[in-house]
Amino acid sequence: MSVQQATVPQHPPVRAHRTRRRFGRSARGWAYASPTALFVVVLFVLPLGLVLRMSASKWPLLSGDQGINFPDNYRKAVSNRFFAESVTFTLKYTVLATVLLIALGLGLAMLVQESSRWKGLLRASFLVPSALGLASASLLFYVLYSPLAGPFAPTMRRLGLTFLGSPDAALFSTLFLIVWRYAGFYMLLMLVGLQAIPSELYEAARMDGAGRWNTFRRITIPLLRPTLALTTILCVTGSLLAFEQFYILTKGGPDNSTITVVQLIYSMAFQGQNDLGVAGSLSVIVLLALVVINVVQLRVFRTSDES
């Protein structure tokens, strides 16, 4: 210890003052960054390491670590009877939610883009639902869709339909909830992107006699690409990890048709099986899939940017 300390200050005497000052500044930098570092290391890096170990160990919820059993958990995870089903359902849900939210977000943004009192009012009313938590919104729609208390219950009864009774109905009812909750948020992101497009371009297009559709296709869409990339990545990531809406609204039903991957992880860890090892290996699979999907998306957006 003391030897190390003694060897440190061996700089040429001329630069010593400056070096000490630079050292002081970087030490202070570290001091200000240390709370961030502490949170990141203890609550992010450490658990990430732990989940890797968990995924390779026999680890029941109650008795804890029982030693390495490497590929067993992964084999069990993949051969789980809901694994394939939940992956397909999650992907289907992700595609539908992303297409709907991007299209509606852009549509709403273009609808309220110009500033007037009425449009400010519209903007606020589209945004209000995004102040609610996803869990509160799901609970709200749980009542709204209910065949007993919902406002549409008599009509639905007459038509012989239900909101959550069949797999397709449950999926589309959940999608409606998600669109209701998030459309305003995506509208806001799109508005930011639209504002960055210089108005001269629109003027020029109008001078050249371009119609609305052509202006939209040739100017708005290409120049909105960075925003579209950001919103798509956000939406895909969020949808792949969907949990609350299905946990509260459909509980994975009817007939286990709406189980998402994260729901599978949760029930593997805390409901019934209580197997943290298998849940850990599922989490690692999801993490890897997410990284791959995001890298692919970034590549796609970058290459189409160059062409």
Added chain:
Amino acid sequence: MTIATRTPLALPTGGRRTRRSAPPTTLGGIALRTPFWVFSGGLAVIFLFPLVWTAVASVSPLAGTGQVKGWGFGNYVTLAHYQAGIWQYLANSTFMSLLTVILTLTVSTLGGYAFARFRFPGKNLLFMLTLAILMVPYATLLIPLYVLLNKVGLQNSLVGVSLVLTMFQLPFSTFMMRISFESVPRELDEAALVDGCSSFMALRRVLLPAVAPGLITVGLFAFLAAWNDFFAPLILINDSDRMTLPLAVSNLRVQVQGVIDYGATEAGVVVLALPCILLFLLLQRHYVRGFMSGALKG
């Protein structure tokens, strides 16, 4: 006539392209705009209806709830007496949310200051690691966190939940505070340092007032995220006395032998949503502006 005189006031006078499609306010112009008003008004109603309906339904009568006959607050009474009582859950949620806000503001202000104004070894690595939190699924982290918190005696604790939620807020808040500090001219704090302030004094006296908009955005986001969070308390809390409000309301649905109390659920949703909507309306301009400047610079 009144419309014609009022509109010039409502429209901004700056020459922006946004006015390109605003037609003159003539009778013909109004006729032309009516389909648009009906369409956009209809959309606004779709977005507002679920909220308004829930608020109204929570005080209206329905069989099988706390409010069987006539209008009143029966459902709220049911809610108030659910298990540990709504005051307990409100207190839990408030404590947990405020602690998250304080921790997030402290950590991200100091971190943002460090990233914006200092050079130190490992700076970029730490910043990238902080942003990488966004890439990792909630569930992937919460299961090992459950085990870790158990080990250090923070199982079943609201403080533990706050610590975890602060960590999840860090990518957004650190990023936001970093760009807030970077947008303040360096001369401002350098002048303070020359005058003999310590770097901490410069931060407190000079920089903090300059980054107040960023602080409000970060604080608002942290509060909304913590108040509304469902997954972290679901996994980390299992004692019914320590549950947060979203968890309590979600559990209350299936109160008596699988019979669902829709009325109490509606009341719960109102109690959950009200602070969020009020905060949102109060700080709407801020929220939108903070968000836009952040997104633009990113």
